[in-house]
Amino acid sequence: MTVTDTWPRLDIHQSRTHEPTPYERKLAATLEDVFTHEGHELADVVLGLNNRQVHAPDGAPWTEKSFRAEMNRLGA
Secondary structure, three states, X not given: OOHHHHOOOOOOOOOOOOOOOHHHHHHHHHHHHXXXXXXXXXXXXXXXXXXXXXXXXXXXXXOHHHHHHHHHHHOO
């Protein structure tokens, strides 16, 4: 028996409370692109989102503060 046979299998969506909204899907896809091309630092992420015109939920450009708040709201 291997570790993978005894280790609990995790469903990647087990903590989801709802299907992702179109906004959440677009944000996730854009974040993946930003992480791939710009970097992982918060400043890079905010700049990358704003450069791609994927705005905060209120329609404003992202700031580090608004990005942190949105990730907290989404449970990320």
